[in-house]
């Protein structure tokens with residue numbers, strides 16, 4: 001009974017009450033009441049433990065087996081429950097039940113994850129984020145097992161083990177953990193030009209999101225929708241966060257991993273538990289064979305996007321996350337996503353990556369969840385009725401009832417069990433396929449650089465600089481110069497500024513460019529949809545202000561700032577020299593959420609520095625307080641400060657003349673400041 005943990009202490013629906021109160025009685029797994037859970041049974045007070053202590057044996061036996069293998073990829077994840085709401089009927093496009101009725105809500109479970117790191121790795125690794133959605137539709141579970149990046153590194157599933165081996169810790173030394181900044185990864189990538197487009201994305205700030213709430217999701221592959229008349233349309237699936245896009249910078253990511261390795265988990269937990277439910281709109285790019293034939297790239301090639309300017313994204317519904325799981329293991333750890341879980345009205349395309357995934361996701365659950373009945377676990381079971389003749393196996397919870405466990409059978413009526421339904425049952429799209437059996441890569445998959453260039457030119461200058469910095473950082477960790485050189489060769493095909501910037505950052509000369517498999521198209525137009533900064537929020541809603549304060553601070557000033565932030569839908573955290581809080585000028589104590597060295601400014605979206613004269617002097621002598629201020633400035637945060645805090649700002653090395661990202665505290669400043677913070681960063685500081 002994994003979905004209702006309290007049931008584990010009840011038997012037959014009844015809870016034993018202990019003598020004195022509300023708490024249920026502790027029992028063994030058999031329901032036997034336990035008298036003493038502090039001492040094992042022994043002979044005499046100092047003698048050996050007795051084998052007959054069934055309670056001890058059961059407890060230790062179960063503990064010994066608490067772990068299951070972590071996922072081979074996407075091991076570290078975090079999930080939430082919610083629902084999908086259909087905006088309008090899409091019956092002209094698909095017979096999928098979920099899209100038939102306007103306003104219908106379908107339960108959903110969504111797991112976000114990093115890919116390369118172990119289960120215990122930091123949230124802010126530079127990595128792709130998984131964005132896996134399970135929709136419990138009335139005609140079965142539909143799993144959209146996507147990522148926060150719309151393309152992938154490889155074109156054929158047969159290369160997946162190599163890609164992942166190269167990205168994970170190197171096998172002889174078992175490091176580095178949760179990072180691609182090492183020889184094996186870049187060796188593989190530099191020998192796999194099809195990965196270059198995806199590498200642009202992973203070296204961009206997309207790979208270090210500020211929160212799961214502020215990133216997009218993508219189905220990546222082309223799928224099909226089939227309508228009641230059997231007509232097929234191709235689609236690409238998008239999840240667009242209503243909260244706007246936002247990422248951290250690399251120096252922040254490094255610092256956050258130390259200060260709060262659970263940064264993304266905590267963020268989702270806090271947002272949902274405080275009633276700030278994140279939402280994504282589902283968007284579909286719908287296209288037909290004619291478009292596919294005329295497109296510069298192959299729609300079956302998962303290393304390519306279809307720019308939104310060519311095929312607009314049609315918004316069809318929204319996904320709202322409104323409830324955290326009751327238990328992490330039972331739900332988030334045991335959830336089994338599977339690309340093969342599709343429903344009538346949806347179908348696969350021939351994308352060779354998708355075809356391979358359809359094998360892998362079913363297979364991997366056997367290892368991880370231990371048997372073929374993992375769909376009996378409540379988080380994986382459909383919420384619609386289901387009937388079949390599959391039976392037995394480890395932990396079978398739903399065996400067929402009655403005598404018939406096969407078909408065809410001639411048992412009458414309900415006794416005979418379920419029957420197939422040719423009318424409404426799942427039907428594969430009858431695509432015509434011909435051709436010899438062969439191991440080839442289609443010519444139409446051969447252009448490896450054009451979209452990488454398109455991605456680069458679609459970024460703002462700040463974002464382009466971050467891509468250059470990221471490549472310099474990663475390649476600087478590569479020991480073998482020939483691997484670095486090989487990678488530089490590919491960058492020449494992407495963009496001169498990129499190649500020159502990275503070569504300069506590495507202190508290396510550019511090599512000759514490799515001969516491309518196909519001559520790149522160099523004039524693909526920029527697409528605004530590919531930039532994070534062009535798709536940010538327009539308010540401070542859902543963001544967090546860090547207020548650094550000292551004893552003697554004006555209570556009214558702190559209140560005014562908190563008020564303005566709360567009105568904008570943001571939240572505040574008070575940071576003080578001591579966790580007990582600060583004594584304000586009116587004698588009240590303002591409780592602290594963080595002690596200054598435990599709550600560095602990288603954890604916040606913007607900062608306020610409010611001190612008394614003495615407080616500023618005291619903080620100016622504290623290294624963590626100076627770094628707090630200096631980092632906020634260096635990371636282009638908006639800064640609100642009061643007059644008294646100036647000695648601290650000076651000690652932190654901030655300029656005497658505040659820039660436009662800094663605002664002095666006045667009566668009207670908080671409102672204006674929070675409005676300005678909607679832009680999230682004052683990038684002009686580094687421009």
Ligand code: HDE
Pocket residue numbers: 071072073074077111112113129130131132145146147152156157158160218219220221302335336337353354356357360361362364365
């Ligand atoms: Fe996965 N992937 N993958 N992947 N993937 C898994 O399945 C695999 C790929 C993605 O939160 C595994 O249950 C192959 C693309 C997510 O539980 C495994 C290939 C995309 C998750 C697997 C890919 C993804 C996984 C490991 C190349 C984005 C986490 C545990 C053909 C569209 C789901 C598991 C969760 C997990 C195989 C490539 C997304 C081993 C063979 C492309 C979000 O089956």
